[in-house]
Amino acid sequence: MDVDCMTQLPLSTFPDIRVVALTLADEAELQQFFEQAPDYFIAVNGEPATLTEACDELQVQLPAGWACSRMHWLGYRGTDEALVAVVNIAADLLADGVWHIGLLLVDSRWHGTGLAQQLHSDIERWAVENGAQWLRLSVVVGNTKAERFWPKLGYVSVRTRDGITMGRQVNRVSIQVKALAGGQVKDYLALVERDRPCTP
Secondary structure, three states: OEOOOOOOOOOOOOOOOEEEEOOHHHHHHHHHHHHOOHHHHHHHHOOOOOOOHHHHHHOOOOOOOOOOOEEEEEEEEOOOOOEEEEEEEEEOOOOOOEEEEEEEEEOHHHOOOOHHHHHHHHHHHHHHHOOOOEEEEEEEOOOHHHHHHHHHOOOEEEEEEEEEEEOOEEEEEEEEEEEOOOOOHHHHHHHOHHHOOOOO
């Protein structure tokens, strides 16, 4: 898995926001960003960000048998250079052309500004330019903000999985996908056997 994301970064079309690659050198700043978002971590992990949350995330390893061509950690900086959003995305996860958004987190001070939607639009365009045909993500059932947000952007659920341990809690998650090249859900399921509803 290539974690070098110094090239081919998406461009931000949101005013006064620029995109940078995040590395282990940004661990302390990312940790502070995570600690300022307790609501998100409580919703998905059942607890606020741990003391090693940023370090763990920046060095995350894929489950056994999974592969991707590149893992991107993206930071979005405002005019004061502070992080206003972070995104983790894995290119070609599980199959060529499937890009998985592992995290899209916007600072609460920027909620309601349209940043999250524009950031996603920029990422979608960038992913297509780099060969993506599908965007994929997991939504924790019960995380109402996420359950409302993603369908508005065109994502559809293809299956749910129970018993997913995240932090202190065991979650039920909805696997959701969005076609970027005119495909249909059946095309995606033919490509990614794991996400077929009847697959263990």
